[in-house]
Amino acid sequence: MSQTPGSAQRPLSPHLQIYRPMLTMTMSIVHRITGCALYFGTFLLVAFLVATAISPRAYETASWLAGSIVGKLVMFGYTWALIHHMLGGIRHFIWDTGAGFGAVARERLAQFTIGGSVVLTIVLWAAILLVK
Amino acid sequence: MSNHSGTSMRTTRSRVQGLGSARSGTGHFWWQRVTALANIPLVLAALAILICVAGKPHAEAVAVLGHPLAAIVLILALFSVTTHMRIGMQVVIEDYVHAEGAKVLALVGNIFFCTAVALAGIFAILKISFGV
Ligand code: HEM
Numbered sequence: 001m002s003q004t005p006g007s008a009q010r011p012l013s014p015h016l017q018i019y020r021p022m023l024t025m026t027m028s029i030v031h032r033i034t035g036c037a038l039y040f041g042t043f044l045l046v047a048f049l050v051a052t053a054i055s056p057r058a059y060e061t062a063s064w065l066a067g068s069i070v071g072k073l074v075m076f077g078y079t080w081a082l083i084h085h086m087l088g089g090i091r092h093f094i095w096d097t098g099a100g101f102g103a104v105a106r107e108r109l110a111q112f113t114i115g116g117s118v119v120l121t122i123v124l125w126a127a128i129l130l131v132k
Numbered sequence: 133m134s135n136h137s138g139t140s141m142r143t144t145r146s147r148v149q150g151l152g153s154a155r156s157g158t159g160h161f162w163w164q165r166v167t168a169l170a171n172i173p174l175v176l177a178a179l180a181i182l183i184c185v186a187g188k189p190h191a192e193a194v195a196v197l198g199h200p201l202a203a204i205v206l207i208l209a210l211f212s213v214t215t216h217m218r219i220g221m222q223v224v225i226e227d228y229v230h231a232e233g234a235k236v237l238a239l240v241g242n243i244f245f246c247t248a249v250a251l252a253g254i255f256a257i258l259k260i261s262f263g264v
Contacts, residue, residue, distance in 0.1 A: 036224060039217045043245075045182070046210070046253035052197060053256035053264060056190035067187070082175065089168045096165065128183060 023110045030114075031088040034081040041078045079124060084117035160219050167216035174209035181206065190264075198261040206257050214250035218242060 019025070051062035065071050091109050094100045100109050151157040181202050185193045196202060221242045229235045 032224065035217070035220050039221055042210075042213055042217060043249055046249050046256065049197070049206075049253055049256040049260070052190070052193055053259040055264070059190045059193065063187070079179075082179070086172060086175070089171070092168070093165070128186075132183075132187060 023114075024106050027088065027091075027110045027113055031085060031092075034085040034088070037081045038078070038085060041081065044074070044078075076121070076125060080117060080121040083120050083124070084113065087113045087116050160223070164216065164219055164223075167212045167219075170212040171209075171216055174205065174212050177205045178209040194260055194264055197257065200261065203257050203261045207254050210250055210253045210257075214246045214253075218246035221246070 048062050048066065051058040066075065091100070091113055094109065100106060149157075181196065185196050188196070197206070222239060225235065225238045225242060229238050
């Protein structure tokens with residue numbers, strides 16, 4: 001490393017790999033990952049709308065893609081990411097009031113976020129498959 | 133005129149504005165929360181509409197998506213979501229992309245992408261509504 005003359009020998013701040021992995025920090029990064037996944041999911045939704053606007057043929061193609069195995073997997077992943085990110089967002093709202101930072105509370109909130117998102121996603125898809 | 137503190141380089145005007153060195157203050161944080169709040173009902177309603185449409189033939193899909201109430205909800209949802217994902221992705225880029233050239237490109241690309249997705253989606257909904 002190059003040292004500018006006279007610069008002090010300061011300690012470097014520890015980075016991710018130095019910490020024991022914890023649920024709260026995992027939920028933090030998952031909120032970011034789901035946000036980025038939803039970013040591209042919005043593009044897919046708009047592509048579907050544009051296909052619908054173009055012609056019945058384009059709509060049939062888009063519907064066929066969405067109904068394929070890959071399409072269904074993407075949609076399943078999308079709904080989980082959406083629900084998880086939404087619950088994570090509500091967790092942020094709770095934090096914004098100043099509540100939920102305690103040792104027990106923040107752990108509970110993290111558990112609610114991951115547990116809630118998995119359960120709600122399964123319930124939603126069970127309902128969809130039952131009705132459709 | 134002298135500064136408030138002997139060492140600060142900040143002008144009195146910039147202190148009063150309170151926007152800090154990035155010149156946008158807490159604006160991003162605020163809009164992230166406003167759009168997050170709006171996203172909750174809007175995204176849930178949009179999801180319900182899309183689940184309704186899934187698997188329907190084109191004419192029925194157009195009738196559902198083009199109904200004024202559905203179209204208005206979808207346009208509001210797209211507006212809120214694309215604003216939210218633009219400022220969200222901007223934070224992610226600022227966190228991870230440090231090379232000046234790549235950062236500017238990514239920031240501009242993000243604005244282009246989100247604007248294109250928003251307007252394409254809104255146009256598609258209007259077209260579906262007014263007649264494919
Ligand atoms: C399809 C819809 C959505 C997309 C595309 C999206 C996208 C994103 C992205 C890209 C970020 C930046 C991630 C980061 O900085 O770590 C983000 C952050 C955030 N999202 Fe969303 N999001 C969506 C829906 C929602 C919903 C429904 C909520 C509601 C509660 C929400 C709440 C938040 C909050 C509070 C943040 C900021 C987190 C922070 O300050 O660290 N988002 N979102």
